[in-house]
Amino acid sequence: MSATFVGMPAFPAAAREALADTQLRxxxxxxxxxxxxxxxxxxxxxxxxxxxRLAGAAIKDNTLRRLDEHLLTLEAALRAGGATVHWARxxxxxxxIVARIAKDHDVDEVVKVKSMATQEIGxxxxxxxxxxxxxxxxxAELIVQLGDDLPSHILVPAIHRNRAEIREIFRREMAAAxxxxxxxxxxxxxxxxxAARLHLREKFLRAKMAVSGANFAVAExxxxxxxxxxxxxxxxxxxxxxxxxxxxxxxxxxxxxxxDVFLQLLPRSSTGERMNPYTSTWSGVTPGxxxxxxxxxxxxxxxxxxLADEVGRQALRCIRCSACLNVCPVYERxxxxxxxxxxxxxxxxxxxxxxxxxxxxxQTDSLPYASSLCGACFDACxxxxxxxxVLVHLRSQVVDAHRGGPPxxxxxxxxxxxxxxxxxxxxxxxxxxLGVANRVLTRFGRRVLPGGRRGVSRLPWPGSVWxxxxxxxxxPRESFRAWWRREKR
Amino acid sequence: xxxxVLVTCINDSLFPDTGKAVFRLLRRLGVDADFPEAQTCxxxxxxxxxxxxxxxxxxxxxxxxxxxxxxxxxxSGSCAGSARHQHGLVARRAGDPRLAESGxxxxxxxxxxxxxxxxxxxxxxxxxxxxxxxxxxxxxxxxVADKPVRLLRNVRGLDLVELPAAEECCGFGGTFAVKxxxxxxxxxxxxxxxxxxxxxxxLVAGDNxxxxxxxxxxxxxxxxxxxxxxxxxxxxxxxxx
Numbered sequence: 169m170s171a172t173f174v175g176m177p178a179f180p181a182a183a184r185e186a187l188a189d190t191q192l193r194x195x196x197x198x199x200x201x202x203x204x205x206x207x208x209x210x211x212x213x214x215x216x217x218x219x220x221r222l223a224g225a226a227i228k229d230n231t232l233r234r235l236d237e238h239l240l241t242l243e244a245a246l247r248a249g250g251a252t253v254h255w256a257r258x259x260x261x262x263x264x265i266v267a268r269i270a271k272d273h274d275v276d277e278v279v280k281v282k283s284m285a286t287q288e289i290g291x292x293x294x295x296x297x298x299x300x301x302x303x304x305x306x307x308a309e310l311i312v313q314l315g316d317d318l319p320s321h322i323l324v325p326a327i328h329r330n331r332a333e334i335r336e337i338f339r340r341e342m343a344a345a346x347x348x349x350x351x352x353x354x355x356x357x358x359x360x361x362x363a364a365r366l367h368l369r370e371k372f373l374r375a376k377m378a379v380s381g382a383n384f385a386v387a388e389x390x391x392x393x394x395x396x397x398x399x400x401x402x403x404x405x406x407x408x409x410x411x412x413x414x415x416x417x418x419x420x421x422x423x424x425x426x427x428d429v430f431l432q433l434l435p436r437s438s439t440g441e442r443m444n445p446y447t448s449t450w451s452g453v454t455p456g457x458x459x460x461x462x463x464x465x466x467x468x469x470x471x472x473x474x475l476a477d478e479v480g481r482q483a484l485r486c487i488r489c490s491a492c493l494n495v496c497p498v499y500e501r502x503x504x505x506x507x508x509x510x511x512x513x514x515x516x517x518x519x520x521x522x523x524x525x526x527x528x529x530x531q532t533d534s535l536p537y538a539s540s541l542c543g544a545c546f547d548a549c550x551x552x553x554x555x556x557x558v559l560v561h562l563r564s565q566v567v568d569a570h571r572g573g574p575p576x577x578x579x580x581x582x583x584x585x586x587x588x589x590x591x592x593x594x595x596x597x598x599x600x601x602l603g604v605a606n607r608v609l610t611r612f613g614r615r616v617l618p619g620g621r622r623g624v625s626r627l628p629w630p631g632s633v634w635x636x637x638x639x640x641x642x643x644p645r646e647s648f649r650a651w652w653r654r655e656k657r
Numbered sequence: 658x659x660x661x662v663l664v665t666c667i668n669d670s671l672f673p674d675t676g677k678a679v680f681r682l683l684r685r686l687g688v689d690a691d692f693p694e695a696q697t698c699x700x701x702x703x704x705x706x707x708x709x710x711x712x713x714x715x716x717x718x719x720x721x722x723x724x725x726x727x728x729x730x731x732x733s734g735s736c737a738g739s740a741r742h743q744h745g746l747v748a749r750r751a752g753d754p755r756l757a758e759s760g761x762x763x764x765x766x767x768x769x770x771x772x773x774x775x776x777x778x779x780x781x782x783x784x785x786x787x788x789x790x791x792x793x794x795x796x797x798x799x800x801v802a803d804k805p806v807r808l809l810r811n812v813r814g815l816d817l818v819e820l821p822a823a824e825e826c827c828g829f830g831g832t833f834a835v836k837x838x839x840x841x842x843x844x845x846x847x848x849x850x851x852x853x854x855x856x857x858x859x860l861v862a863g864d865n866x867x868x869x870x871x872x873x874x875x876x877x878x879x880x881x882x883x884x885x886x887x888x889x890x891x892x893x894x895x896x897x898x
Contacts (some may be wrong), residue, residue, distance in 0.1 A: 568709075
């Protein structure tokens with residue numbers, strides 16, 4: 169189980185593979201369609217939804233503006249409650265801290281609450297290198313882990329799997345990881361959940377150490393918050409003796425009244441529920457109740473880099489609800505793996521470049537272009553992240569990072585277009601060239617478009633990128649501006 | 658009221674009939690609009706692909722061409738969105754706030770007709786079964802809401818059928834259509850399927866760029882559905898029929 173996203177191809181190539189996976193396309197269209205409808209219904213019943221969005225965005229922006237102060241408040245409150253606070257600059261430091269705690273307690277396995285931050289830093293793989301097995305206990309994460317697969321959605325990591333595939337994974341893989349799947353397991357959802365419950369109970373009762381993330385960290389009281397649906401997270405948070413929580417530094421909210429806003433925004437945006445089934449909160453150690461040793465790893469890993477970007481910093485408002493994935497027409501067709509990261513979809517297309525920086529690897533640089541800029545994500549975002557604005561901003565960073573290097577065909581095309589379109593006296597002659605193309609095409613072109621206009625079905629490269637799938641109308645005999653001139657109006 | 662028409666580079670070069678239709682329609686409604694000949698393009702292809710330096714001279718040409726007009730009317734939700742929401746970005750890059758001065762005066766055609774002229778019946782005649790695709794930038798960037806549909810409903814002879822999943826992007830997305838051609842096509846294929854399901858003879862939208870994409874797919878399928886800009890429909894009268 170060493171699945172990572174390292175070495176993924178750039179988005180267009182990865183998307184090509186995904187688009188040809190018929191089972192994936194069917195699963196995704198069905199699953200995103202269902203969540204989309206649920207979300208729309210429960211958001212629609214909140215009259216002040218727009219005010220809640222504005223409040224959520226404002227709280228996050230204000231907090232980020234004074235993040236240093238809020239972090240110190242959080243650290244002090246956590247320490248006062250008996251927690252040990254660690255600071256990690258990057259993935260390596262965070263993983264080393266968790267591994268060291270595991271070694272100190274001489275454990276060879278940990279149970280995990282579903283957590284994006286620990287996936288981001290590749291914690292499971294790092295722990296495996298230290299001889300520690302990390303068991304995912306969220307049902308969908310369990311499916312992904314048993315299948316030696318990668319998550320493809322923030323909230324529903326196994327969204328690309330249907331129940332027949334899940335049954336097969338359980339039957340094939342559960343035995344090697346602990347309690348085997350019951351004999352005669354069918355693909356009935358209740359039976360599948362039952363098999364997972366039996367398999368996981370063993371692990372909950374045996375584990376000495378748990379690892380979690382946190383949806384929120386309330387600074388004033390040093391309280392961590394995990395929001396979930398299954399209750400498996402709460403098992404991890406309460407049964408083991410040692411609990412380590414890896415928390416991105418942007419997860420902070422100053423007060424409990426700030427938290428209130430997000431607990432309204434999150435479930436409606438993510439699962440399409442009015443309220444999530446389990447909200448666990450813990451403030452330090454309570455003697456005789458729950459874990460008696462508590463560690464909190466505050467993680468940067470690129471967040472301060474994102475914070476320094478004046479346009480991009482709004483991405484740090486993200487509460488990982490995945491509403492943007494569910495409404496994205498690109499995500500719906502390619503799925504999450506094409507984005508090559510634990511953060512897929514529209515938010516991944518901005519978050520990955522912001523955390524990692526652009527101009528370094530082709531895969532990351534391809535992500536801001538993995539969008540038609542349709543804007544559905546911005547409309548759905550509960551904290552009003554203007555994802556299209558950030559995408560365009562990051563595209564300019566990608567282009568700027570490659571200026572001065574060997575010119576790409578695209579850059580040459582853009583420079584030429586810019587030269588022609590900067591002066592109408594250049595555009596006119598260029599359009600007369602199109603008029604010549606018209607005479608050639610109307611004489612020799614065979615394609616007649618619906619409605620009668622002449623067109624072309626096959627052009628040499630680079631026009632072939634368009635005509636591989638789409639006809640193109642022949643240019644007109646006369647441009648609009650030539651007609652305007654001729655009419656002398 | 659001094660009104661100019663931003664015909665847009667794509668209409669100017671590929672769909673001149675749409676530009677002519679806008680002038681015919683405005684004249685019928687008593688608006689004597691200009692075509693400032695210095696105009697070229699709003700700069701969106703460069704901005705949205707990340708080429709801000711390359712967008713600067715194009716947007717400067719735009720700002721100069723449209724200086725001094727009260728309204729700039731355009732048959733494109735996307736170009737209107739670009740001028741209104743992105744010229745500020747280009748102006749900041751150039752360090753010249755004058756580049757963003759014309760942008761706020763741009764109105765997409767349906768906005769100009771309904772909000773500025775206060776008209777929803779333009780006295781048009783178009784006896785065909787039509788479905789309407791609300792383009793993403795007109796819908797989500799400009800917020801034109803149901804203005805185009807209100808205009809189309811008042812066209813005599815026009816049988817408007819609702820498009821399923823209408824608000825979902827067609828997959829054009831400017832250079833997205835070539836940089837991610839396969840995903841773009843997959844999105845367009847679903848849009849074309851929904852269009853065909855309506856039984857409409859004509860697909861109407863407010864952006865010829867999106868129609869170039871959807872129309873290209875519909876044509877490749879030999880579907881028998883043609884695409885037409887909203888301006889061409891609204892300009893049609895009984896004499897044209």
